[in-house]
Amino acid sequence: MGLIDFSKLKSETRTFAGKPVNVTIGPRFNKMGVPAKVVFSLKSLMEGMWLTLSYLLSPSTVVTKEYPENRLTLKFPERYRATLRLTNDENGFFKCTGCKMCERACPNLSIKVITRKGPVSDKMELDRYIWRQDSCTFCNSCVQVCPFKALNMTHDFENAVYDRRLLIYCLNRYAGPAAGILAAQDEETRKKMMEPRQPYGGNVPMNGYQLPYLKALPGKPADPAQGSNK
């Protein structure tokens, strides 16, 4: 039972800029008489108190998770948002085409999509999908804007590291075309199209550095041809 019963609201047609518009008129507190104001206010206070009492009396409404002990049985709300990942199809190929819609949608430049002209397919394809977890606000804009449903926010939340450079990394494990194109190829062409990519390789601050707890990456250090680190 809400404060405003929408079925009882009056609606009328008003003219805005010469056009008739249907307007629903809700209760306006400032235009009520004093008795109506008192009734409305007391009713709203009572409803608030009833709501908090119902929270107090039913322990099932508690949303707090007591974390470290129940780590293995931890259940999340469906729309809980943590680490960003590329979604894979049933064969394990990512669906990302490198269209950069997510990069445009990102409000604070946490996503950098680097594309390349495929050496085999001779078409634009994803080279490195770089995500800055340190500046990401988990707003979900990239996931919502993706036309191929190639991104999702996973429930993987244990991301603490001792060096903030470790939070900037590449999401895809190989550079190559999207899942649809790969699936149409035979086994050999597919292998040629997929070029391996490391989480801390390429255009990320950790590339080429070594920490006591992080081994140096195999292969050559940062490739200047791939553009500068922004």
Add this chain to the structure above:
Amino acid sequence: MNTVPLIEKTVHTVSSVMTTTLADRASSAMPNEWWWVVVWLAVGLAAIGALITALGLVLIYVERKIAGHFQCRLGPTRVGPFGLLQTLADTIKLMVKEDITPTEADQAMHLFAPFLALVATVLVLVVIPYSPILQIVDLNIGVLFVTAVSGYGVMGILIGGWSSNNKWSMIGAMRVGAQIISYEVSATLALLVVVLFSQTMSLAGIVESQAPGWWVWRAHGVGFLAFVIYVIAATAEINRTPFDIAEGESELTGGFHTEYSGLRFSFFFLSEFVNMFAVSALAATLFLGGWMPFHIGLSNSFNSIMDMIPTVVWFLGKTSFILFLIMWFRWTFPRLRVDQLMRLEWKILLPIGLVNLFAAAIVVLTRLFFFPGVS
């Protein structure tokens, strides 16, 4: 004075001396056994000290637990079983914290203010009848005394805010001054209704006058209205949400205790919770019959079943009910603006309170309340 027969005849007799206080015991021991006076006074001091400690530990834990569940949280769970030792841990933390006095502050006043705030609440605790044999002193002007000494608390807050030499503290303290002085008027008008009905100002006497029924229902309409007004005004007097504009952490970063830390902050904090208990105990004493069990009329069968429950349990139960009510208000209602606060007092509560007092006087004169002949 012998205490044993007093316990036996506690509740059944109406309009006779039922209460014996610590002060009574001390004064009756005075002529021949002077050392008992010292013993009784020491017992009184220790009891008040223990009560304040227990209140601090229990109320803060209960408030945090209740607040948690009101907001779909759990509250403290980690320190001890069910988080029971959380308040103890916080107390130790506050004691070992650095006690900072700002260099620009008025040192002596800054040091003195928290104690003044706590002393006011202690003085109120002294006169409250917890049970027929548990009362430190019963003053014949009890209600007047309570309304008078609760003003000390404002002094402590005003001095604390003023001496901090900080704009937030200053604004907070001035708000408290305006707020408490305003709401004291309504609270006193509500208390006067009970004084009219019970024809005494002694708190023990007021409890005894409620033997046939509590004033909240025996004085039907006016008693209930006075109770509602008192609960609202008392919530405002102890600066709790929705009337906590004195602290207003979203605007004033903590109000009058912005510059306090460590043990002296905990004194302010403790005085807030003890104050909450004091106003709840007072409301229970004046309107809900204090330690008096729930009686219907003068019929003996129902009343004697109710008499089996100890009087202290009755008192604590009624007090806890009002404490819960005040906590419920705090975690449900949004904070009022300063002008809304003043309008509520001067334009709404005060006129209603005045009319209610007149109506109560008429009810008393015409003897239109329940069981008028009994007390």
